[in-house]
Amino acid sequence: MTSFSLDPRDDLPLYAQLARQLREAVTAGRWPAGRPLPSVRTLVGLLKVNPQTVLRAYRELEEEGLVEPRQGQGTFVRTEAVEAAAEARRRELLEDIERLARQARDLGVPEEVIVQAVRKEKGES
Amino acid sequence: MTSFSLDPRDDLPLYAQLARQLREAVTAGRWPAGRPLPSVRTLVGLLKVNPQTVLRAYRELEEEGLVEPRQGQGTFVRTEAVEAAAEARRRELLEDIERLARQARDLGVPEEVIVQAVRKEKGES
Amino acid sequence: MTSFSLDPRDDLPLYAQLARQLREAVTAGRWPAGRPLPSVRTLVGLLKVNPQTVLRAYRELEEEGLVEPRQGQGTFVRTEAVEAAAEARRRELLEDIERLARQARDLGVPEEVIVQAVRKEKGES
Amino acid sequence: MTSFSLDPRDDLPLYAQLARQLREAVTAGRWPAGRPLPSVRTLVGLLKVNPQTVLRAYRELEEEGLVEPRQGQGTFVRTEAVEAAAEARRRELLEDIERLARQARDLGVPEEVIVQAVRKEKGES
DNA sequence: GTGGTCTAGACCACG
DNA sequence: GTGGTCTAGACCACC
Missing domain, CATH: 1.10.10.10 (Winged helix-like DNA-binding domain superfamily/Winged helix DNA-binding domain)
Structure with a gap:
């Protein structure tokens, strides 16, 4: 699979x-x-x-x-390690997103456009 | 500087x-x-x-x-190249953010938490 | 048992x-x-x-x-083999201890601390 | 060297x-x-x-x-890591020595013989 | 069947 | 010059 x-x-x-x-x-x-x-x-x-x-x-x-x-x-x-790894990965992803979002804002991208990107995939599942 | x-x-x-x-x-x-x-x-x-x-x-x-x-x-x-470069960078950033946001969602992070991260730095500039 | x-x-x-x-x-x-x-x-x-x-x-x-x-x-x-095996094991243990003690000394552990470790378990049996 | x-x-x-x-x-x-x-x-x-x-x-x-x-x-x-590693190694060595000493004692080796082994190398430097 | 080690040698990226 | 990656294939130990 x-x-x-x-x-x-x-x-x-x-x-x-x-x-x-x-x-x-x-x-x-x-x-x-x-x-x-x-x-x-x-x-x-x-x-x-x-x-x-x-x-x-x-x-x-x-x-x-x-x-x-x-x-x-x-x-x-x-199995003991899996949840810890997932949690670490989540934290890491959020930090990365934060950092990239800050960079985008610094380049003049309006915040709502960024939020839009985050929400973009919603309807596709 | x-x-x-x-x-x-x-x-x-x-x-x-x-x-x-x-x-x-x-x-x-x-x-x-x-x-x-x-x-x-x-x-x-x-x-x-x-x-x-x-x-x-x-x-x-x-x-x-x-x-x-x-x-x-x-x-x-x-100078004539700067704006094009900035635009390319913006596109790239938005794509990266989209990709990371999708990964975060797949790991169970609620969408609003991600949006929160994007907005987080708002007051700090 | x-x-x-x-x-x-x-x-x-x-x-x-x-x-x-x-x-x-x-x-x-x-x-x-x-x-x-x-x-x-x-x-x-x-x-x-x-x-x-x-x-x-x-x-x-x-x-x-x-x-x-x-x-x-x-x-x-x-049974006749047991004592010989025990003796071999004793020799082996002493050699190992000697070797490890030498390494510990080379790393600056005072000899008395090592002796201490050897005696440590005395009252616990 | x-x-x-x-x-x-x-x-x-x-x-x-x-x-x-x-x-x-x-x-x-x-x-x-x-x-x-x-x-x-x-x-x-x-x-x-x-x-x-x-x-x-x-x-x-x-x-x-x-x-x-x-x-x-x-x-x-x-260099920052070297001293930490040495310390960890020292601890590990002492634990090993303790464990082996206990085994030797369990097999009937008199404690003083073990101490002797630890001190053995002293005069050889 | 499984994973683990080693060889001999090519090719690439970095400073 | 340096370290890093990859290939093709052999051999071993374990279960």
Whole structure:
């Protein structure tokens, strides 16, 4: 149900793109605790990249404490960490939005136009 | 009146940090057409960086058409390009804000909290 | 009376954790010669691990000569091997302590503080 | 003045062996802040290993906050972090010694023999 | 089957 | 010169 896509032309390294997508999937609550994430080999096959690239993405998540690998079984979500990560992400997003909004205002964008942008997606779900 | 600061630990390369700060200064209307931007030598002295770093930042701005070097006189703002650049920046900011707002909503942040963030800085200018 | 606990996140593989705990139990004189160690099936049930994991731990102990399986009866401690194993373990512990103490001293820990640590547990047994 | 040695037969992966040695050198105060650590290529030449192996060791130290790489310049010690790391290491060593001492005592080693081991190296400096 | 390590070597971006 | 990324593929340990 969850799909991944990598773009070699992106500024972000492939492993970081993959890590980001995995992080979002995990944070959003897909991949319940009992089911392992897709195996390294599976992703290698799907994404046509080197095992190292996938491994590095998984290592990233592991270092963040989001996920734990178990020898011979696969990589599993550490549910305790998920909500904390989501909360951190929310704070970070709000700060970023604040900062960008300030920049936009400084460049003369009327506040209501910015608010409009924030509300824009509302009707599209 | 305009100062620059570089952080070697930032993800952005030094030259890009500098280019960004110069770009913002120019876009915001500092450095009127008659006054040259600081010389490479000056910035090298101020920022304690490699001349290549400063040169590359200036080259960036030049390629964007924002500034033009004049032999023996220094580097000057191309006023006709400033408004176009500012407009492009505004569009970019609004798109970024939209994208981040969507992500925040997906993580369960109520829309009004996001709008709040956008309005937050109102009284602080 | 003897319980085992495995931590999948530990650096040590599960089978090694189990082997270590069994080894310590045997060396410490629990499991007298007449009583068999818990069966593979029992441990699998208790620890919720793969039978291979338990088998490998038992194989380890067997190869060290500490225990011997008897067809249809279970796995028994080889009492004559226990004292030799304990002695080896003692030597190993002293070497480790020596090594760590040297490292601590190199980092500036006063020798008396280290001695203190060694004596610390005295009254707690 | 500082030399490194890797043993492929060791249980520890090569990158971890190297990371440990670098960590100790940094913690012990060699490699003052102004001088970069040996470059990846230098160590590759010295140790006859793959660049990836060296890189992974350096990445480890970076993630611990001990060291920071600067593009095009080399890898530098973060002096602020060194003392904190040394203190953490001291605590860890004392805990390990305590634990091992307890085990030794449980196996019947007289406390004075353990204390002797701790003091053993005294006259060798 | 799973994840983990290592090699040999190319290519890029930065200063 | 520096560090960073990626590839293609081998080998190992664990469950």
